[in-house]
Amino acid sequence: MSKQRRTISGRTAVITGAASGIGRALAQRLSSYSCPVAIADVDEQGLKDTEASLRGPALRKVLDVSDAAAVHEFAAEVREWAPQPIGAVFNNAGVAVGSTVLDANPDDDNWLWNINFHGVVNGTRAFLPILVEQDEGVIVNTSSVFGLVGMPGQSAYCSAKFAVRGFTDSLRQELRGTGVSAVTVHPGGVNTNIVRNGRFREEPGGPSKEQVVKEFAAMAMTQPDKAAAIIHRGVEAGKSRILVGPDAYLFDALARLAPTRYFDVLEWAQTRLRKRAAS
Template sequence: MSKSKRTISGRTVVITGAASGIGRALAQRLSAHGCAVAIADVDENGLKETDASLNGNTLVRVLDVRDAEAQRDFAAEVREWAPTPIGAVFNNAGVAVAATVLHGAPEDDTWLWDINFHGVVNGTRAFLPILVEQDEGVIVNTSSVYGLLAVPVQSAYSASKFAVRGFTDSLRHELRGTGVAAITVHPGGIRTNIVHNARFREGSDGIGMDREQMAQNFAAVAMTEPAKAAEKIHRGVEKGKARILIGPDAYLLDTVARVAPANGFEWISKFGNVLGKASGKLSQVRNRAHAD
């Protein structure tokens, strides 16, 4: 499929989940590239911190992405405020749950699904009419590497991210022949607070570790800083990519999912120690090269 390059630098952009992590890094990068930035998040304090780090035009909205009506109101507000056409809408807000299927709580799954999937759908439906009327712009929906390959104790999270992938792929086909595009982003391990903010079912849930242990393990294997992720997303959007993988772990899991879709996790578990040691040695070589 041919790629259609586009420019979002200098245009208005919309970012949910902008109080921290990838969302904040995207806001900072795109603001620095001349974009008017409309940012939204349920975390008011974090949103204020993001706003304080930006230059240029900003619109700040405390928003629960689960609320479809609030999303439509936000879209109407952005439409009136935007000093330039909307170049991109980043439906980025997301949360995590760690629990086995056997011991998981339905209310936790519902909470996650309402944010990770329905929040993306709400944002897409709120802003898509504006982009279609413009006949330009892009919807950028954040999935995950776990939307490529599922792993234990992440059933709700993986399901929501597979759903985001399917929803966005379907939308992409519907938009063919228009000036509007749809993109999925599949981040690998990004150094954010998502694990610290996750819901856990500890004790008899079979996870085998508490929140702090899981956060430490995640921090040890997270390979990408949010600023680097934002750079990859920005460049990927402007290159016309339909799918953006972030981090070497994302490329690895994507390959494993293609080669061994039914037992990819077992493959990774079997060879994970070897790959981890190789990755560590490569990092040491890179660090020495940078030092020189």
């Protein structure tokens, strides 16, 4: 089935997690393409900094995406404010937790699930009626390469990102025959502060959080502005699934070709990258 191109440039864009990283880069890029942008995040100062960097109209909202009622209130504000029809809703807010299943803190896991999965569901449910009423627009939900493969120490993150993938795939089928569509984004390593701002449970003999942050930064293969460009182009090209970064294509291929053995290959690659980063 051929892909149907979409136009979101020039239309209103809604972006959560917009105080930094991919969310900020998306807001900056889409604003430069004449999109009025409604930006939301819990980080008020970061959100103000994002707004100050934009070229066009913006609506700023300090928002906890895990609060369903607050997200619905935000959707109502956007409906009233939007100078153009909503072209896309980017449910992008996310956090990280590092811990084994055995030593996990359930409160940390619930914190992550409430943002990374339920936040996506809340954003989708709040804005979908507006898009259906328009009979146009796209819901863009951020999963991860960790929504393609499972990784040790990332059970909470992987489970949430797998859930985003399944939720969005189901939504896409429900929207067949309408003017509304759903897209899943799978970023690889993007150089953001998600690891630095995450919750990390240090284990005896294991790496410190600072070591993990440095390792992530050394291995992140994509900058946020590049990720935003890939996502923007992919959405307008009519893609249903967008892989961001060369490592995303590697993870996707390994998940398909070696669904039970991919970690052997990844462990070897990680060892090589760690040695390169150390040198």
